[in-house]
Amino acid sequence: MTNQELRLKSVVLRKNILKYIYIAKAGHTGGSLSCIDILNVLYNKVLNVDPKDFKNPNRDRYIQSKGHCVEALFVTLADRGFFPESDLETLCAYQSHYIGHPTKKVHGVEQNTGALGHGLSICVGEAIAAKLDDKRHRVFTLLGDGELPEGSNWEAFLSASHYKLDNLYAILDNNKQQITGNNKEVMNTDSVRDKLQSFGWAVKEVDGHNLEQLEEALKNGPFEEGKPNFIIAHTIKGKGVSFMEGSLKWHHGVPTEEQYALAQSELNTAEALIH
Amino acid sequence: MELDKREGKNLKMGDANQVVFSETLEELAAIDSTIIAVTSDSRGSGKLVSFGEKYPNQIVEVGIAEQNLVGVAAGLTSAGKKAFAVSPACFLSARALEQIKNDVTYSDNPVTLVGISAGVSYGALGTTHHSLHDFAALRAINNIIIVAPADNFETAQAVRQAAASNKPVYMRLGKKAMPFLNEADQTFEFGKGRIIREGENLTIIASGETVYPAWLAAKKLEETKGVKTTVVSMHTIKPLDTDLLERLAANGQPIITVEEHMVNGGLGEACAAYLFQRGYKNRFRIVGIPDEYTVTGSQIEIFGHYGISEEGLYNLGMEMVLKTPE
Numbered sequence: 001m002t003n004q005e006l007r008l009k010s011v012v013l014r015k016n017i018l019k020y021i022y023i024a025k026a027g028h029t030g031g032s033l034s035c036i037d038i039l040n041v042l043y044n045k046v047l048n049v050d051p052k053d054f055k056n057p058n059r060d061r062y063i064q065s066k067g068h069c070v071e072a073l074f075v076t077l078a079d080r081g082f083f084p085e086s087d088l089e090t091l092c093a094y095q096s097h098y099i100g101h102p103t104k105k106v107h108g109v110e111q112n113t114g115a116l117g118h119g120l121s122i123c124v125g126e127a128i129a130a131k132l133d134d135k136r137h138r139v140f141t142l143l144g145d146g147e148l149p150e151g152s153n154w155e156a157f158l159s160a161s162h163y164k165l166d167n168l169y170a171i172l173d174n175n176k177q178q179i180t181g182n183n184k185e186v187m188n189t190d191s192v193r194d195k196l197q198s199f200g201w202a203v204k205e206v207d208g209h210n211l212e213q214l215e216e217a218l219k220n221g222p223f224e225e226g227k228p229n230f231i232i233a234h235t236i237k238g239k240g241v242s243f244m245e246g247s248l249k250w251h252h253g254v255p256t257e258e259q260y261a262l263a264q265s266e267l268n269t270a271e272a273l274i275h
Numbered sequence: 276m277e278l279d280k281r282e283g284k285n286l287k288m289g290d291a292n293q294v295v296f297s298e299t300l301e302e303l304a305a306i307d308s309t310i311i312a313v314t315s316d317s318r319g320s321g322k323l324v325s326f327g328e329k330y331p332n333q334i335v336e337v338g339i340a341e342q343n344l345v346g347v348a349a350g351l352t353s354a355g356k357k358a359f360a361v362s363p364a365c366f367l368s369a370r371a372l373e374q375i376k377n378d379v380t381y382s383d384n385p386v387t388l389v390g391i392s393a394g395v396s397y398g399a400l401g402t403t404h405h406s407l408h409d410f411a412a413l414r415a416i417n418n419i420i421i422v423a424p425a426d427n428f429e430t431a432q433a434v435r436q437a438a439a440s441n442k443p444v445y446m447r448l449g450k451k452a453m454p455f456l457n458e459a460d461q462t463f464e465f466g467k468g469r470i471i472r473e474g475e476n477l478t479i480i481a482s483g484e485t486v487y488p489a490w491l492a493a494k495k496l497e498e499t500k501g502v503k504t505t506v507v508s509m510h511t512i513k514p515l516d517t518d519l520l521e522r523l524a525a526n527g528q529p530i531i532t533v534e535e536h537m538v539n540g541g542l543g544e545a546c547a548a549y550l551f552q553r554g555y556k557n558r559f560r561i562v563g564i565p566d567e568y569t570v571t572g573s574q575i576e577i578f579g580h581y582g583i584s585e586e587g588l589y590n591l592g593m594e595m596v597l598k599t600p601e
């Protein structure tokens with residue numbers, strides 16, 4: 001896939017996120033738009049996963065700890081052919097398995113997440129098992145920045161470096177916001193880089209909307225032998241839709257008909273510019 | 276059945292119980308500066324934004340960290356504050372269970388734990404966001420009052436009594452607007468069930484947001500079949516109102532319990548354990564969420580799926596009164 005095709009895909013995936021949130025009348029809009037470039041790069045450039053052979057024990061693992069942004073994951077999996085995109089028309093509907101968080105009932109999902117602060121520990125377990133079995137695959141997770149205060153993350157940070165899990169990659173969707181406000185005012189997690197380095201992780205910072213930077217960081221690891229890898233991806237909540245960017249109300253805001261049309265037309269313009 | 280757009284069928288509609296919680300807490304905070312709300316990125320869902328603006332020195336934010344939330348609330352309480360730890364019931368009663376057990380109940384720090392968006396209020400978000408275990412988990416812990424108010428009146432009373440309580444309280448609240456049930460009876464006390472309507476053919480013991488569908492079923496049973504049904508809001512799950520239970524069981528009429536909780540370890544099993552050990556032989560059925568992978572959808576769809584509805588309780592009620600006692 002060329003860089004241009006990848007850039008186009010990011011726009012199409014953004015349109016799909018909004019489409020299915022609009023149909024479901026529910027969803028985590030801002031955080032899905034902030035992490036979609038990361039998912040696009042993971043699933044189209046980095047992860048060794050195959051919809052036709054998903055249970056292959058040698059596959060790379062991706063476990064989304066910030067499970068509320070399931071819409072980003074679902075549209076990416078649909079695009080990769082894990083299930084027909086039209087399935088997502090049942091998002092959040094009665095008895096649908098496409099619920100508001102990742103579940104293993106959906107083809108391509110590794111783990112059931114949604115309560116924050118769980119994904120990383122599971123990844124530590126997966127990464128230890130890979131080492132024990134002398135397997136070459138890698139393990140990835142995506143954390144929210146508001147999620148960091150969960151104590152379990154810090155327990156997992158310790159154990160990952162203790163076990164020298166250089167096959168483990170934790171990506172921080174650093175959009176600087178959560179539900180109540182900016183991370184800084186809700187619970188300050190400043191100097192994440194220093195904190196993680198002091199916990200024994202190798203840390204890289206990238207522009208989380210720059211596909212080349214993401215690919216470069218995620219494809220070529222480990223950053224340092226014997227150390228788990230932490231990627232601080234600087235992102236913007238609501239990225240790609242002008243009136244959603246950086247605006248708190250879009251954490252789980254659902255667009256009205258008018259807002260939906262406006263958002264789609266902005267994204268159509270962005271798409272045309274790439275062509 | 277459309278509980279979402281319901282009119283209340285002759286009942287006055289109120290607000291969501293969790294809205295009334297925050298309004299009552301604001302009233303209390305205005306006259307009692309020791310009241311502190313403790314939140315974990317939950318002030319929006321806990322309807323405490325205005326509280327935080329009015330009383331910035333009476334709110335402590337811990338970020339997304341529910342274990343810390345409960346520990347901090349215990350510390351505030353032991354230092355003489357009246358802490359209300361507010362977080363979605365699913366996380367509060369699961370993630371922070373050890374803090375509840377050790378730092379609140381065992382250490383006897385009378386924190387009020389406010390579990391919001393309880394039960395299947397977050398129906399379409401899946402099991403991570405359902406609290407169908409909280410009665411069971413907390414019933415197995417000594418020294419805590421467990422309360423699930425049915426309507427706005429009960430909620431306001433429960434918040435006031437929790438603030439005055441010298442015992443830990445777990446309060447479980449939903450986010451759907453609730454009608455006022457039995458406005459004639461303005462009494463509320465932890466540990467004393469409220470009789471919402473009375474009848475001699477059947478008894479339905481309900482709690483929280485299931486009292487309203489129980490009331491609807493009772494009304495329909497009487498209007499269409501002449502079946503007279505007692506409906507009780509057993510708002511306090513622990514300590515259970517065993518005096519009332521004995522009075523309800525005394526005439527031998529069938530009993531249905533209903534709760535927004537897994538059938539394992541909830542209100543129904545608490546009632547059954549009490550009554551059957553005392554030799555009562557009433558026909559008895561527990562309605563709740565069965566022990567299975569919980570279906571998803573809106574709260575009303577999940578209620579309908581498991582018979583926690585006007586229709587489901589009406590049908591079960593008919594079955595119970597028609598069956599000749601064995």
Ligand SMILES: Cc1ncc(C[n+]2csc(CCOP(=O)(O)OP(=O)(O)O)c2C)c(N)n1
Nearest residue numbers: 031114115116144145146147177178179316
């Ligand atoms: C244990 C737990 N506590 C609370 C929540 C409710 N919740 C869902 S999203 C969210 C904010 C998350 O903020 P952040 O991690 O920064 O996500 P993003 O900004 O990427 O959407 C909260 C508090 C949850 N899902 N899990």
Ligand SMILES: [Mg+2]
Nearest residue numbers: 145146177178
């Ligand atoms: Mg964030």
